[in-house]
Amino acid sequence: TDTFNYEAYHTIDEIYSFMDMLVAENPNLVSKLEIGRSTENRPLYVLKFSTGGTNRPAIWIDTGIHSREWVTQASGVWFAKKIVQDHANNEGVASILETMDIFLEIVTNPDGFVFTHTKNRMWRKTRSKNSGSICVGVDPNRNWDAGFGDAGASGNPCTETYHGPYPNSEPEVKSIVDFVKSHGNIKAFVSIHSYSQLLLYPYGYTETPAPDEQELHELSAKAVAALTSLYGTKYKYGSIITTIYRASGSTVDWTYNQGIKYSFTFELRDTGRYGFLLPAKQIVPTAEETWLALKVIMEHARDHPY
Amino acid sequence: TETFVGHQVLRVTPQSDEELQKVQELQDLEHLQLDFWLAPRGLGLPVDIRVPFPSLQAVKAHLEASGVSYSIMIEDVQALLDVEQMEMLRSSRRLSLN
Numbered sequence: 315t316d317t318f319n320y321e322a323y324h325t326i327d328e329i330y331s332f333m334d335m336l337v338a339e340n341p342n343l344v345s346k347l348e349i350g351r352s353t354e355n356r357p358l359y360v361l362k363f364s365t366g367g368t369n370r371p372a373i374w375i376d377t378g379i380h381s382r383e384w385v386t387q388a389s390g391v392w393f394a395k396k397i398v399q400d401h402a403n404n405e406g407v408a409s410i411l412e413t414m415d416i417f418l419e420i421v422t423n424p425d426g427f428v429f430t431h432t433k434n435r436m437w438r439k440t441r442s443k444n445s446g447s448i449c450v451g452v453d454p455n456r457n458w459d460a461g462f463g464d465a466g467a468s469g470n471p472c473t474e475t476y477h478g479p480y481p482n483s484e485p486e487v488k489s490i491v492d493f494v495k496s497h498g499n500i501k502a503f504v505s506i507h508s509y510s511q512l513l514l515y516p517y518g519y520t521e522t523p524a525p526d527e528q529e530l531h532e533l534s535a536k537a538v539a540a541l542t543s544l545y546g547t548k549y550k551y552g553s554i555i556t557t558i559y560r561a562s563g564s565t566v567d568w569t570y571n572q573g574i575k576y577s578f579t580f581e582l583r584d585t586g587r588y589g590f591l592l593p594a595k596q597i598v599p600t601a602e603e604t605w606l607a608l609k610v611i612m613e614h615a616r617d618h619p620y
Numbered sequence: 621t622e623t624f625v626g627h628q629v630l631r632v633t634p635q636s637d638e639e640l641q642k643v644q645e646l647q648d649l650e651h652l653q654l655d656f657w658l659a660p661r662g663l664g665l666p667v668d669i670r671v672p673f674p675s676l677q678a679v680k681a682h683l684e685a686s687g688v689s690y691s692i693m694i695e696d697v698q699a700l701l702d703v704e705q706m707e708m709l710r711s712s713r714r715l716s717l718n
Contacts, residue, residue, distance in 0.1 A: 321711075322711030323704065323708050324708075434621070434622040435622075435624070435701055436624070436655060472650070558661050559660075559661050559662075585666070586631060586668075588694070588700065589629060589657045589658075589668055589693065589694065591701065591704060593703075594704070594707050594711075
């Protein structure tokens with residue numbers, strides 16, 4: 315993985331090969347779990363970074379739930395390598411790994427990702443069929459059991475924010491739900507999207523503030539300050555509903571309601587130039603700055619057990 | 621493979637409730653096949669819309685008729701995709717050589 319080109323976008327096969335290489339190179343730190351299968355029967359892989367122990371408190375990071383947001387899967391690859399490097403050099407997240415595990419799902423929506431590489435670069439949803447409709451796919455960020463089907467999602471299968479027939483109808487979502495529930499000790503959950511430079515916390519489906527809003531807001535401020543310190547990239551932060559718009563059935567609303575206090579979602583670069591077509595030369599700077607914010611969140615979760 | 625020749629991404633930043641409403645109206649016009657990269661969120665916040673070539677004239681006319689100003693964020697989506705594809709090819713060739 316030292317010769318892997320982190321400054322380029324890659325196909326799913328290349329990313330899965332990278333994951334296998336990383337596991338092979340670091341058998342005492344990294345393992346690969348298959349948490350389920352996608353609609354089109356692709357494996358849903360999660361990398362587990364652990365220095366030992368059973369059922370330790372853990373941090374979850376996922377990238378690429380919206381398949382066309384290519385900078386997120388690419389950043390996920392970079393994060394994976396960074397965790398290994400930090401551990402080897404005893405710096406950065408090495409101290410976090412002493413007490414916590416990290417789970418990283420790099421290609422959260424593999425069917426959609428393959429579709430963006432082969433048929434339609436602008437595909438965002440899953441690839442499930444919708445009975446009674448010619449339109450394909452469900453927005454996996456509206457398919458969670460948190461205000462499911464309320465305002466802020468669409469009941470029309472032909473729209474980009476179609477919530478699906480019922481909560482967790484998408485195996486890509488259900489697999490994470492099952493994993494989170496069976497693990498039972500996940501303390502921070504970060505779902506990564508692009509673009510528009512935001513760090514958001516619950517809620518999206520209700521205007522009622524999250525009980526931990528003040529702490530989440532203060533933590534967001536710290537995380538964003540760390541992110542901005544590297545390249546000056548400006549981020550806004552706040553709850554989903556107050557910062558962007560009402561969105562029901564979203565990932566981190568569900569995780570928060572499951573008791574995962576440190577639930578966040580990122581919207582990575584960019585603002586106003588390339589959108590989902592961020593040039594590959596910006597992958598590493600994007601991942602680097604995001605990593606600083608992630609580290610703040612992870613360290614906070616480690617230092618504030620609950 | 622779907623191509624995006626002539627598709628543009630327009631950026632609109634609504635400055636009043638009327639402008640916001642005009643942009644929101646576009647969301648209901650399914651026949652235009654618009655793809656909202658950034659959906660309307662509020663005043664002063666950008667809305668980015670990928671507009672297929674056949675719908676460009678209608679969308680621009682809708683905005684201009686209402687006095688809503690916009691900028692072209694991406695002139696031709698396919699041109700950017702071609703560059704992206706070329707870079708990926710170059711990168712995978714380099715990988716094979718390694």
